[in-house]
Structure formats: structure tokens, C-alpha cells
Amino acid sequence: MPFLEDQLGVSAPESLRLSWLRPQDQPLADFAESSGLTVGRHGWSGSPLSIHELTHLVTGGMPVRFFTEGAAVAMEVLGDGRGPRYFSEEAFAYGSVDPRSTMTAIRSQEVQFATAAVFVTYLLVQHGPERFGEFYRRLGGPATMSWIAAQFRDAYGLELEEEIETFLQGVPECGDDSFPLLVAECTGPTIPWQSEGFWRFEGSMDCEDPEVVGGIEPGYAWPSSRAVTVEVPEGGTYFLYINETSDAWLRVGPCFGCPWEDEGIFLDDEVHGKAVQLAAGKHYVRIGSHSDLSPDVTVRLEKW
Ligand SMILES: [Zn+2]
Numbered sequence: 001m002p003f004l005e006d007q008l009g010v011s012a013p014e015s016l017r018l019s020w021l022r023p024q025d026q027p028l029a030d031f032a033e034s035s036g037l038t039v040g041r042h043g044w045s046g047s048p049l050s051i052h053e054l055t056h057l058v059t060g061g062m063p064v065r066f067f068t069e070g071a072a073v074a075m076e077v078l079g080d081g082r083g084p085r086y087f088s089e090e091a092f093a094y095g096s097v098d099p100r101s102t103m104t105a106i107r108s109q110e111v112q113f114a115t116a117a118v119f120v121t122y123l124l125v126q127h128g129p130e131r132f133g134e135f136y137r138r139l140g141g142p143a144t145m146s147w148i149a150a151q152f153r154d155a156y157g158l159e160l161e162e163e164i165e166t167f168l169q170g171v172p173e174c175g176d177d178s179f180p181l182l183v184a185e186c187t188g189p190t191i192p193w194q195s196e197g198f199w200r201f202e203g204s205m206d207c208e209d210p211e212v213v214g215g216i217e218p219g220y221a222w223p224s225s226r227a228v229t230v231e232v233p234e235g236g237t238y239f240l241y242i243n244e245t246s247d248a249w250l251r252v253g254p255c256f257g258c259p260w261e262d263e264g265i266f267l268d269d270e271v272h273g274k275a276v277q278l279a280a281g282k283h284y285v286r287i288g289s290h291s292d293l294s295p296d297v298t299v300r301l302e303k304w
Contacts, residue, residue, distance in 0.1 A: 003187045004051075004058045007124070008071055009133025012058040018043045018050070022217060048215030048222050048291075051076040051184055062139040064148060066103045070116030071136070074124070077117075078183050078251070078286065099164055104143045121181060122167050125259055128179045131156050174258030185284035186255035188227035197303030201228050205248055205287065206294035214291035221292035228285050229255065230301060235280045237304035240265065241273035247295040248287055255282040275304060 001012050021027075021044050028037060028044075035046035038056035045053045055072040062068045099119040102112045124132050135155035141147045145160075152160040166172070189211075193199045207214050207224055214224025232238070242250050250267040257279070265276050287297050 001054075001058060003182075003184055004055055004075060007075065007129055007181060008055070008059055008136070009129030009131070010059050010136060013041055013060070016041050016043075016057040018045060018053060018057060020045050020048050020215065022046075049213045059136060062136065063106060063141070064103070064139040064143045065105050065108045065111050066099070066116045066143075067120060067136060067139055069108050069111045069113055070120035071132075073113050073117035074120045074181070075184070078185060098168060100145070103148060104145060106143050119164075119167060121259065122172075123163075124181050125174065125178050126172070127156060171260055174261075178258060180256050181259040182255055183253070183284060185227035185253075185286045186229060186282065188229045188284060188286075190229045190231060190282070193230075193233075199230055199301040201230075201285065201299045202296065203228075203287070204294060204296050205289035207291045208294075214289075216291045221290050223288055224291040225286055225288045227287070229282050230285060231282050232278045232280050232301075235278065237275055238278050239273060239300075239302045239304055240267065240276050241300040241302070242267050242287075243296075243298040244272050245295045245297065247293045248289045248297045250299060251286045251288070252276070252278075252283055254279060255284055257281075 001016075004010075005012055019042070023035075023046060026044065026046070028039075036050050036053045037044050038053050038061060040061075041057060043050070043053035043057050052072040052075070055075045056068065059068065059071050097115050097118070099115055102110055102115065105111045120132070123135075132155075135151060138151035138155060139148070141151070149160040152158065152163070156163070191199070191201045203209070203211065203226060205212055205224060205226065207216065209226070211226045212224050213226065215222045240250075240252060242248065252265040253263075267274065285299055287299065289295060289297075
């Protein structure tokens with residue numbers, strides 16, 4: 001929760017409730033379509049962990065749904081694996097990524113989620129979370145372009161139309177003052193190095209372990225995950241290794257720098273070790289498995 005507040009420049013209400021419900025237990029018709037819904041301070045999710053609904057609880061929902069959904073999708077970037085944080089050059093060429101096309105939607109279902117997420121990410125990286133939070137708080141008025149543009153001008157001191165035109169020119173370079181929008185995995189505990197040039201993490205993927213997020217329901221086991229972090233002391237080549245179990249996989253990425261340059265480093269069933277280039281600084285290590293399995297996992301990082 002504090003992580004999401006920091007990323008988005010908002011303060012969460014004191015008391016929130018998030019329920020994991022099976023589809024047949026869902027209370028509202030809208031829920032089935034989206035597998036999640038947040039109304040006021042109560043969120044429902046069809047999966048054991050929903051960063052998306054958690055983000056809705058932290059930010060509160062606004063009548064301008066574009067920014068409510070954009071913030072939620074921007075925060076769940078690792079949720080389904082390898083989603084982009086910016087559109088490809090091809091997507092821009094096809095011209096289907098103009099935020100204005102659904103910015104005034106008053107129903108979430110009408111919002112282009114991917115466009116909203118990339119535009120919110122763009123605003124956060126370019127101008128930081130405080131201004132976004134300032135802007136977001138003002139979105140309680142009518143979902144019209146003139147209202148939204150006026151709030152944007154007040155919060156950012158910029159013209160929304162001009163900012164959208166800049167956004168549409170394609171992936172910008174990060175500057176020194178760009179905000180390094182992080183993934184939630186960066187909040188994982190930092191595991192110290194065992195000795196110079198040798199780092200190791202051993203842990204269980206048992207769903208009973210308090211660090212493991214996942215869940216089992218009748219007939220289905222959800223993917224589970226846990227995350228730790230490592231401070232890489234100096235940039236260079238490292239050998240990344242996961243023990244030979246086919247029941248776990250790995251993603252590693254930086255907790256700093258330019259968010260749209262992080263493509264992640266993956267180890268999965270076929271590849272248990274490989275040489276990787278890492279820059280100095282904190283990295284997340286996200287270990288995935290299935291919730292009905294409980295392999296013991298060893299991850300190693302060795303200076304090449
Ligand atoms: Zn949503």
C-alpha cells in the first residue's frame with residue numbers, strides 16, 4: 001500500500017477491504033466481465049492477488065475512468081508477465097493509441113486500458129507522482145475534454161493537448177529527473193551477498209509460506225510468486241542460475257532507471273542458467289510457480 005501511494009502520489013484511505021471471490025460468488029453483474037471490481041472502499045477480485053483492484057482502493061475511483069483504469073493497469077505491469085510499458089513504433093504507426101479517443105469515457109468498459117496505462121505511465125515518468133496525484137484528485141468533475149484539460153493545466157502547468165501530441169511522437173528518452181516508475185516486486189526484502197561476487201537466495205514456493213502469493217480453489221491452482229531484491233554492487237556480466245526444477249521460473253529486472261527500457265531477464269523450464277548483463281543498483285528477483293506445487297528454489301548470482 002505505501003508503495004502504491006509513493007508511485008502515484010496519493011494517500012490511501014485508512015480502512016480498505018479486498019475480497020477474493022469465486023466467479024459464482026460474485027455480487028454484481030459487472031464483475032463477471034472484468035474479473036474484478038472496486039466500489040468505494042471494497043474491492044472484489046477473481047484472483048488471489050489483484051494489484052489492479054488494490055490500486056483502485058488506494059487511489060479511489062474517479063468519474064474520469066480513463067485515469068482510474070490507467071493508474072491501475074500501469075501498476076500491474078508484471079501481473080500477466082511481459083506487458084509493455086510503452087507502445088511499439090508499429091502501434092504508433094497504426095495510429096490507434098491516441099488517448100483522446102477514450103479519455104472522456106464514463107464507463108470503465110469503454111476505456112482503452114492499454115492506452116490509458118501507457119499514458120499514465122508516461123505522465124508519471126515525465127513529471128513524477130506528486131503532480132499526478134494533484135491532477136488525479138481533481139478528476140471528480142465531468143468527464144469532458146475541457147474539464148480534464150483545465151485540471152491538467154492547474155496541476156501540471158501544461159496544456160493537455162500539447163502533452164498528448166508529445167506523447168504521440170513515440171517513446172521519449174528518460175532524463176536525469178525522470179521518475180523511475182517501479183514494479184511492486186521492488187518492495188521485496190533485500191537479500192545480502194554471501195561473499196564477494198556470490199549471491200544466493202533459497203526459499204520455498206509453498207503457498208503456506210507468508211512470502212508466497214497465490215491461491216488454490218477447487219479444480220484450479222493459481223500461479224504463485226514471491227519476490228526478493230538484490231543490490232548489484234557493480235555493473236558487469238553475472239551468471240544467473242535457478243536450480244533444476246521444472247516447477248519454477250524467474251524474472252529479474254532493475255528497480256531504477258528508465259521504465260520503458262526494462263524488458264526483464266527470464267529463466268524458465270528450458271533455461272536454468274545464463275550470463276546476463278546487470279547495471280549497478282537494486283534489482284528485483286521474481287520467482288514464479290504454481291500454487292499446488294511447493295518446490296524449494298535456489299537462485300544464484302555470480303560475478304562472471
Ligand atoms: Zn479497473
